[in-house]
Amino acid sequence: MRAHCSRFSRTSYAAASTHASSGKTAQRALHSAAAAPDRRAPPGLGVPAAQHLGCTLELAAAIRSASAVPDGARGGGSALGRCLHGIAVKAGRVASSAAVAKAVMDMYGRSGALADARLVFDEIARPDAVCWNILITASSRGGHFDDAVGLFRSMLACGAVQSMPTAVTVAVVVPACAKWRRLQTGRSVHGQCDRFDDAFRAFTAILNKDLISWNAILSACANSEQHIEGFFGLLGEMCHQWDSVTVLNVIRMSAFCGINMDANIFFRNLAGRNIVTDNIMISCYMKNNCIEDAESEGLKPDIVSITGVLEACIHLCSVQLVRQCHTYMLRASLEDIHLEGALLDAYSKCGNITNAYNIFQVSPKKDLVTFTAMIGCYAMHGMAEEAVELFSKMLKLGIRPDHVVLTTLLSACSHAGLVDAGIKIFKSIRDIHRIEPTAEHYACMVDLLARRGHLQDAYMFALDMPPHAVNANAWGSLLGACKVHGEIELGQLAADHLFTMEGENIGNYVIMSNIYAADEKWDGVEHVRKLMKSKDMKKPAGCSWIEVEKTRHLFIASDVKHQDRSCIYDMLGSLYQQIKDTQTQNMTMTQSM
Template identity: 40%
Template sequence: MGFLVYKFHPFSFNSLQLKTSNVLKFPHVQSTMGIFYRYHFLMCAAFCTAMQAQKTWTPSNPRQSNLLVWRSAITNSAKFDEKNGNIDDTFYKIWEQDSRTLDAMVRSYCINGRHEDALSLFYRSVYCSRRFRLSHQAFASLLKSCAAISAFELGKSFHGYGIKLGYELNQAISKGLMNMYAKCGTLDDCHLLFDQMDRSDPVTWNILLSGYAGSRHHDLEAMDLFYAMHVCEEEPKPNTVTIAIILPVCARSRDLLLGKSIHGYVIKSGFELSTLVGNSLVSMYAKCWSLHDAYVTFRRIAYKDVVSWNAIIAGYAENNLHHDSFELFRQMLAGPNEPNYATIVNVLPVCALLGHNDAYLFGKEIHCYVFRRSELLVDVSVCNALLSFYSRIGRLKEADSIFHRMKSRDLVSWNALIAGYASNGGLQKALELFHELQLREAVEPDSITLISIIPVCAQLRDLQEGQKIHEYVLRHPDLCKDTAVGNALVSFYAKCNDIAAAVRTFLTIPRRDLISWNTMLDAYAECGYAIQHVNLLHQMFKEGIKPDSITILAILRVFANVFCEEKVKEVHGYTVRAALLLNDLELTVGNMIIDAYAKCGNMEYALKIFESLLGKRNVVTGNVIISGYANCQSKENAEIIFKKMSERDLTTWNLMLRVYAENGCPDQAFILLKELQAQGMRPDVVSVMNLLPACAHLASVDLVRQCHGYMLRACLEDVRLNGALLDVYAKCGSINCAYKLFKSCHQKDLVMFTAIIGGYAMHGMGEEALGIFSQMLQLGIKLDHVILTAVLSACSHAGLVDEGLKLFETIDKVHGIKPTMEHYACVVDLLARAGRLIDAYSFVNRIPVEANANIWGTLLGACRIHHEVELGRVVADRLFDIEAGNIGNYVLMSNIYAADARWDGVKEVRTLMKNRDLKKPAGCSWIEVGSRRNIFVAGDFSHPQRVVIFNTLSTLNQQIRETF
């Protein structure tokens, strides 16, 4: 490629004024000239500027003149390089014989932030060839580059290289070395150089102070150094830069008193007019939660710049005054200072917290503003802020569009989009993006990425994918040391029910914080390991970790689930002593305490806590106390709380539906359902499941069909709901509907198989029940004690004695399940129904545990059917001891005597009932005709059609006698 020759008229320089802004005004320069011509056009402008500076001097050597002009052009070109051109290796090739040209190139690279290029140029031109020696200024520039990219080892090599060449004696080099060590965090080396230098220069003090201030671990050293400057007479006094360095230390330590003291020094020293100092004071006051002082200081800044506005906007945002922060942004737009990338990055998170509708509208306005400012649109941090904003408000389509339009993406871009999908239900998409990041990008996932993706694996219960991520963590030592990543892995394993892996991961976390302990305690609570939970809690106290509100919530959940009221009282006492009921989570902890007492059956204490939260209650508080009353079957108290609640959600209505359905008030349950729908709410899966017991109580197939129809119309697909619906169909006598529903379900779980087998058992269809049971075994579904009870019951009702006994033998030997009392009762019923009462009695005596009332009651009922009076008397005596207050046992024994005409026995039982103050309740039955329910109670003659009914009964009785 030939060289371009630039020719200028000797009188044209005064009239030719080429500046960056003028060059940028020519669109054809940007679009059509190409990189090569733009580059030389830029250099032409720089050349002109250099010639103007040199036009009064004419050297005798033309080559010297050309070199001087080109060196000046290179230096001046640094001003143009930032947006348009670059100083590439062309100059290195052309002027490699001149060290001062290379010197200018190194400095130009550093000025424009091209630190890697500056270091590379030094390595090729100076270090490898060893033909040139850089100036002190250029060498100091290289040290700045090392500091900028935290290249400590390289900077240390430069230090040795500088000592070898005698650079260290120069103050600029020494300051550069100090700055490099300070920025790289090697403060001992920085302090050593400081001790060797002239202490009268405030710059050296500021460099060392900035090193200490740059690390939160050296706040005390920074304060001591500032104090030494302030107090010692021989030392230089703090200047505006010193104040700007030390104020962030006050902000980080939240030391408002010290910050105000420094503000006093600022006023005395006359630094109040400094914009740099004013900006630092605003930021300090905001971070110390003194927004009034921050705003007053902001108003007093005489010459506000964009940093001033950024400081006050960020301050209000950090103190959760989002509307005020956004209003300040609006004021900034109306003034002379244009927002920069930092302003946009600060204000977009504020928009995301303004409320969904406002957030989207304001965010769109900011997006349009960024679009009009092309220099902001290409800034990666601004694009990341927009991406994060749209993700946080759930606008994933816009977020995805921005992501794919970005010309350059960094890890923050990927993290923002992954987190957006993860927090808005796009779990599979988040996982796909994570895999794409690993395949396509040169950067590797960091702790932020993993903290977003590990919970995704937990929600998907994808143990295999989570284990792969764990393996990735183990291959990266920095991630292994990250406490947040370890906490996420512990939570993941707990949610995947791998408690052993959760414990192992917890023990490998090097620096366990309170969140680590809370995560592990919550894992034990989630999996129901109460003893391990208590042991871990004791260990936590031994290590000096104090519980917070989150810890208390996990503890209460465990003790409530094991119904340990005394432990709940201890935890309640601790929360009062530790003032944990006085923080932001007061209501959450209070609600949990109410729930714990309610689950333990102590509604008196639960009500006291409920009343103590007067004025602070929310809808959850009311729901918790209603749930407690529902568990205690206290319908009246639940109604009182429900009527007093000013705010109700769907959970509140569902709880009351459950209260009515479970307390024998099916009619009120359906009336409440109509009220729920009148409020504009739509019943969900829980609503329908709570109504189904009411349908079963009424034995109304029509109501069950209505519930089923609503479920289909509302697309309420739920396996548990299908199982409950199937069970109610069977209980209401519609076994065909139950079987049709069973066949139509694609996903069949253990509950559905149990329900259909139980339904067949109820209807005496043993063969069909065993057929379904065989299908279940072929599918490999793991059995539990409930379904085995249902199958045994089916054998009993169908008279399949041999099949039932064979199944009972396999319960422990084949299926590995210890027989329960229900299983023993089914075998007794199986034998008794077949008339083998002696075998049944013998089986009861062989049971390894003491038989309960259910087993003896089953045997007593069989004695009545088969007229076994003597055996019945023996069984009844045992029952009267176990259940002295059960009137049904006495009535059953009285009927056995009466059937055998043993009237003295009847008299004896009735006398016993009288002595024990037991009365037989009136019998009740009902029938549904044309969606109308007719109820009949013994001794009640109030039915309007009683004459027709009694005449029909009399006719039926006569026909029965004639038949037999």
């Protein structure tokens, strides 16, 4: 009760003032916060509430200002911030003031001291969304993607009303997923923040619903295929005259339903068409694989449209559609370095490495995005040596690598078995490039060692991962390698980690069961099957597809529905027989030598 703003010691104030010499705002705030004499009573015992509040806000302002002082300045922003934190602790402000606690967390987060920010966070009795957002932002800014996502999930799990994710949370986590190329995680984050039920309850509670409220709930429905029936039900109840927003929602929902004809009618009669309406209609055509219809409608996609279309092409594995996009880009003179990277990536992922290389060669301004796309292309097609060589050229041009290109390079080395090159690259991440290795980097290294049969080294490497880098991908790589090399003991250890980290992933249980079965450890097989049964797990059927002469063919495990199944199975039987004959010939030749 005795600690408050007026209790600042002369020593602490002098040190803080010295550090604040490069930050005038922080210095002024310190003078204001520390000017009161020592003889006053603590807050609540005679000090006016307004004066106490002003003192607290001045201290919070000083801490926030300190985080803006460059570390290169005299005293440095980090040193000044820590000094102010010490003053706040002595004054009892961190425990009693949310504003000060948040300022301290933000200061540590901006300086990269995530552990210190977390310590302050853990002392807060009821952290709100702002506290969580500060930690998530700091983790994302520092390159700790898995930590950022883990914090987001903890934020959801706590269940407190004041801790529910906000628009700021999504604005931080989703771009981080895009930066780290975690599409599925990004979709999951977006889905977890999609509180349609709450929105619908709020809508039904409105007594006099206007056009804005109707369009808002229709837009919420149009974001997902799950609400198709509800969308058209609400549309039938709507008594207001439609406007352009209503029509756009109908077009978007028609795309989900595959009703191109209805969407066309709405679109053609839409007044005030612009690039936004065109992009929505292009998306509608692409979802139904009708890019030719989009061109016949006179739609003129922009850079944003084509980038989205290329993503759809990758999903469809359609090199034909990629070529159409490329042709349109040339006709429309769409020149953008990021769009070039997207086109290169699309050609690569659809199997056309020649066109990908040609785009890279003719690119006039090769930047990190372009090099990353081409290195990823080489990595995907098993050309690890070319990827390493291209990376060296990139460094010679003075282009500084980021975590994404380094992950791609390590992955290339892993799949090609270049152990020495991979180890050298991993060591260079911190020693040369001054980047903190991420969870993805550690996972690639475990995979690299495990694939080459260095299972014990891979296991020790996984055990030595720092806390922020521990991830299921690393242990999954080790488990898969144990299956290939028939290593039961290490497989059990890896599986134990995986069962704890992602207990609902049926793939891990299947692999461990197969490891036991290969060594005829039937008790182990039965144990794993009981675990799967207790969790009500069922393995989904495998699925793949291929494009032949502009037509996609979908295949499911044990498929008996494909129209050409007889010819396909005959060809498979013929190939299988050829493989057996070749193996027999090789064995005969080996024995005769």
